[in-house]
Amino acid sequence: MKEPLLQVDGLKKHFVSQKGFRKSSKQVVKAVDGVSFDINPGETFGLVGESGCGKSTTGRMIMQMLEATEGTITFDGERLDQLSGKALKKARKDFQMIFQDPYASLNPRMTVRDIIAEPLIVHEMETSNGIDRRVYELLDTVGLPRKVAERYPHEFSGGQRQRIGIARALAVKPKLIIADEPVSALDVSIQSQVLNLLKDLQDEFDLTYLFIAHDLSVVDFISDRIGVMYLGKLVEIGDRDSIIQNPQHPYTKALLSAVPVPDPRAKRERIVLEGDLPSPSNPPSGCPFHTRCPFAWDRCVNETPELQTAETTGHTAACHLLDEL
Amino acid sequence: MAEAATRKEEEQEKKVTPFQQFWKSFKKQKVSFAAGVFLLLLFIVAAIGPFIAPYGPQEYDYDNLLSGPSWQHLAGTDDFGRDIFSRILHGAWISLSVGLSSVFIGALLGTILGIISGYFGKWVDSAIMRVMDVLLAFPGMLLAIGIIAILGPGLFNVVMAVAIFSVPVFARIIRSSTLAIKxxxxxxxxQSIGSSHFRVIMKHIFPGTVSTLIVYFTMRIGSAILIAAGLSFLGLGADPSTPEWGAMLSNGRDYLNNAPHVTFFPGLAIFLTVLAFNLLGDGLRDALDPKIRD
Known part of the structure; x- marks a missing residue:
């Protein structure tokens, strides 16, 4: 058994917002509330959940762009949450991020060359001659012609911009790439190109991905293992095939039933969830999903279920009705 | 579909630099383009004025005291018989350099303070912005007079006074664009790559504020010239004998009834210069703002 590259344990992020002057009027938004998972070297871990469930916040905490309220992040044997200053900067070289919005994540006033070269300059990895060579190499890798180096981001389409973003993330030869919904802003036809590129790059450079998405079909395509998040908590986690074919948690079942099947005559059971995602500032008691769960009963309202291994499938889910549904 | 493809090809062939794009949309702004041309000529006049002026700034012609505009004296003469047109040409350099240098100092300090304030936030922001609020609370002229009262009269002190009162204006504007870019x-x-604060500020924040900076820099020059002229008019700036436009206005005010040209021409020079800077600033804003452009 290999040592995991990234271990996240009991990660929490509580945003405190004060309304009014009284201390008692403080509101705590539990964006991420106790998330734990491991990612092994070379695998792709897909994190899914609907908007506002805390998946991007989790990614940002791992990137050290947000400070965790509680919990530990261990990357390559080092506690990231305890690093700062020079040590953190040095560690940052090994994990990079690809952002959701390729229109906003590239500085419109910088040329493609400057954008891709920035991490190299920051980490002092190349001489000035070496930087040019490396930028061209990276453009080749992500499938963009070399002549685009002098252009500005607004001259590119979404897919091309995302390739620039990928080249920037690859520049410092990281071990882990956190991809925060890298294809959700793109056309479906472009999505598959970018996903295939990410897969090819993984094989070529031994990359490990934390792939954040809300689209289960995308996650199904790229992931080795999947974690399903709901309202700041992981509700199900396990191997891709096991989760896709044999979902245990009612929320995962509902998500899977919403994935379109390209066959108009296919008969299937749609589970349509009622109501909206509850506010993370005022989460429901017990199981966070009980307000929308078609199978909820007394215990779900009063008691928060822990992640436990399902006997039938071997992957874990947080549900009181595990193995019974 | 085919149309889009050819357009794309066209775009690929001619590479448009940001400056060309700016120039293209600036040229469409007829009025401010004219203002820009006027200011360009004014700068040339300010540089070569002393050489093309028909008379020296202190050349007395006692045969023509307070005489109206004529072919001999294009803008007439003042109470000492000095040629007003020549004095305006000599004074252009003073007004422009006072305006430019004071706004430059003010913009420099204001930009540094604004970026630090917006970027670091928290108590640094509060501390800097409260000081700026205090400065902004005084009306501009009053603040300038107060500073002159401390420093003493003189053109250099006028520059300092106008600079100090420009600082909070720039600090506020640059702080808000810093917040937006941040x-x-x-x-x-x-930041997630690991860039230092210095790098983030120099490579990302400051370049983003430049277009705002250019616009307000241009607009402030107009009001700086006005304030500097105002201070000289009150006798707090340039020595009354220097051909500074404000000082010339002040000299002529006693003869407003029988020789209005003594105040009219320096006033016209101030008016046109300030107007041109403001119009230029307007046009630059429209040309530099990608949201208004096209």
Missing amino acids: STLYVEAT
Whole structure:
């Protein structure tokens, strides 16, 4: 058994917002509330959940762009949450991020060359001659012609911009790439190109991905293992095939039933969830999903279920009705 | 579909630099383009004025005291018989350099303070902005008079006074654009790479504020010239004998009834210069703002 590259344990992020002057009027938004998972070297871990469930916040905490309220992040044997200053900067070289919005994540006033070269300059990895060579190499890798180096981001389409973003993330030869919904802003036809590129790059450079998405079909395509998040908590986690074919948690079942099947005559059971995602500032008691769960009963309202291994499938889910549904 | 493809090809063939794009949309602004041309001529006149002026600034012609405009004296003469047209040409350099240098100092300090304030936030922000609020609380002229009262009269002190009162204006504007840029995803991206604060500020924040800076720099020059002229008019700036436009206005005010040209021409020079700077600033704003452009 290999040592995991990234271990996240009991990660929490509580945003405190004060309304009014009284201390008692403080509101705590539990964006991420106790998330734990491991990612092994070379695998792709897909994190899914609907908007506002805390998946991007989790990614940002791992990137050290947000400070965790509680919990530990261990990357390559080092506690990231305890690093700062020079040590953190040095560690940052090994994990990079690809952002959701390729229109906003590239500085419109910088040329493609400057954008891709920035991490190299920051980490002092190349001489000035070496930087040019490396930028061209990276453009080749992500499938963009070399002549685009002098252009500005607004001259590119979404897919091309995302390739620039990928080249920037690859520049410092990281071990882990956190991809925060890298294809959700793109056309479906472009999505598959970018996903295939990410897969090819993984094989070529031994990359490990934390792939954040809300689209289960995308996650199904790229992931080795999947974690399903709901309202700041992981509700199900396990191997891709096991989760896709044999979902245990009612929320995962509902998500899977919403994935379109390209066959108009296919008969299937749609589970349509009622109501909206509850506010993370005022989460429901017990199981966070009980307000929308078609199978909820007394215990779900009063008691928060822990992640436990399902006997039938071997992957874990947080549900009181595990193995019974 | 085919149309889009050919357009794309066209775009690929001619590469448009940001400057060309700016120039293209600036040229469409007829009025401010004219203002720009006027100011360009004014700068040339200010540089070569002393050489093309028909008379020296202190050349007395006792045969023509307070005489009206004529072919001999294009804008007439003042109470000492000095040629007003020549004095305006000599004074252009003073007004422009006072305006430019004071706004430059003010913009420099204001930009540094604004970026630090917006970027670091928290108590640094509060401390800097409260001081700026105090400065902004005084009306501009009053603040300038107060500073002159401390420093003493003189052109150099006028520059300092106008600079100090420009600082809070720039600090506020640059702080707000810093806040906007700081919250963009690309700044977050560069921070996640591990860029230092200095790098983020110099490579991402400052370049983003430049277009705002250019616009307000241009507009402030107009009001700086006005304030400097005002101070000289009150006798707090340039020595009354220097051909400074404000001082010339002040000299002529006693003869407003029988020789209005003594105040009219320096006043016209101030008016046109300030107007031109403001119009130029307007046009630059429209040309530099990608949201208004096209």
